[in-house]
Amino acid sequence: MIEIIKYLIFGLVQGITEPLPISSSGHLVLVRYLFNTNAFDDLNFEILLNFASFLAIFFLFRKDIFKLISSFFQYIFKKEERKKPEIKDNFKYCWLIVLGCLPAGILGVLFKDHIESALSNVKILGIAFLFTALMLFLVRKLNGNKKDKDLTVLDAILIGLFQMVALIPGISRSGAVLVGCLVRNLDRETALKYAFMLYLPVSIGSFLLSVTDLLEVSSTLYLPYGVGFVVTTIMTYLASLWFFDIVKKGKLWKFSIYLVILGLFILFFV
Numbered sequence: 001m002i003e004i005i006k007y008l009i010f011g012l013v014q015g016i017t018e019p020l021p022i023s024s025s026g027h028l029v030l031v032r033y034l035f036n037t038n039a040f041d042d043l044n045f046e047i048l049l050n051f052a053s054f055l056a057i058f059f060l061f062r063k064d065i066f067k068l069i070s071s072f073f074q075y076i077f078k079k080e081e082r083k084k085p086e087i088k089d090n091f092k093y094c095w096l097i098v099l100g101c102l103p104a105g106i107l108g109v110l111f112k113d114h115i116e117s118a119l120s121n122v123k124i125l126g127i128a129f130l131f132t133a134l135m136l137f138l139v140r141k142l143n144g145n146k147k148d149k150d151l152t153v154l155d156a157i158l159i160g161l162f163q164m165v166a167l168i169p170g171i172s173r174s175g176a177v178l179v180g181c182l183v184r185n186l187d188r189e190t191a192l193k194y195a196f197m198l199y200l201p202v203s204i205g206s207f208l209l210s211v212t213d214l215l216e217v218s219s220t221l222y223l224p225y226g227v228g229f230v231v232t233t234i235m236t237y238l239a240s241l242w243f244f245d246i247v248k249k250g251k252l253w254k255f256s257i258y259l260v261i262l263g264l265f266i267l268f269f270v
Contacts, residue, residue: 004223004224006035006224007045007225007227008227010028010031010045010049010228011052012231013027013028013031014052014053014228015049015053015056015232015233015235015236015238015239016235016239017239018050018232018236018239019057019196019239019240020174020175020239020255021172021174021175021178021243021252021255022129022132022175022259022262023128023129023132023166023169023171023175024053024172025169025170026170026171026172029122029169029170030122030125030266033270034270044210044213045228047207047214048225048229049228049229049232050203050207051206052229052230052232052236053203053233053236054199054200056233056237057196057240058200059237060240060241061193061196061197061200064193064197067090071086071090071091071094072091072094074087075087075090076091089148092149092151093151096151096153097194097197097198098201099157099160100163100194100198101201101202102160103157103160103163104160105202107164107167108167115167115168123266124169124170125169126170126262126264126265126266126267126270127170127263128168128169128170128171128263129266130260130263130264130267132170132171132172132175132259133255133256133259134256135175136179136252136259137252137253138179139178139179139182139183139252140250140251142182142183143187143188143250144182144185145185145187146185146187146190147187148193148194155184155186158180158183159177159180159181159184159198160198162179162183163176163198173199175255177194177198178191178192178195188247191247192247196240
């Protein structure tokens with residue numbers, strides 16, 4: 001029962017923090033530190049929880065995703081469809097998602113372990129939370145006019161560089177990407193959509209690379225893994241809906257307050 005509760009807590013933390021600009025990985029490191037447990041050193045469980053969040057976010061954007069996939073293949077295999085503005089714009093958008101994922105993907109493959117080991121100190125986590133708070137505060141009033149079809153290659157590359165910064169533990173991926181989108185003059189709804197679209201390929205890629213390891217998990221972990229998975233899926237869905245509303249209302253600064261309090265608590269009391 002204690003093991004199940006422990007995995008349930010990690011599922012709650014992952015589910016609530018994954019879509020929010022407050023760093024899910026940073027919160028999990030903090031929880032592990034405060035509870036003095038190495039339970040989340042289980043990479044398989046971490047990947048499983050990320051996939052649970054992926055499913056929730058995929059469900060939220062399912063109509064957009066299916067439309068993009070359909071347009072992508074129509075553009076490739078049906079020449080007569082290529083002239084349609086919507087098909088052409090969606091095909092371009094698909095490639096801009098790929099391009100936006102490249103900087104963090106390449107750096108992550110090459111140096112992620114080195115970055116995490118070098119910056120694993122809990123005090124650095126506090127500094128990262130404060131840095132994220134500053135980023136969110138500075139863009140609190142930004143709301144550009146670019147829509148999906150207005151995204152450019154330069155936008156994708158620069159936003160991808162913002163996502164790359166989030167490889168540092170404690171810096172929120174969704175927060176960094178959202179800041180990058182707003183800096184590049186995307187309107188808030190477009191920024192939200194692109195930020196979460198960049199999350200999906202990374203998440204599904206990590207999961208597919210680890211499927212064989214997950215299949216070898218001990219049967220004794222089926223129940224705690226399952227509890228964590230279900231809790232994460234539900235909480236990611238609910239937290240995402242709340243976050244969308246917060247961003248659309250231009251209230252990102254509220255997360256800055258939370259992160260400043262958390263960062264200062266870590267620096268002075270942990």
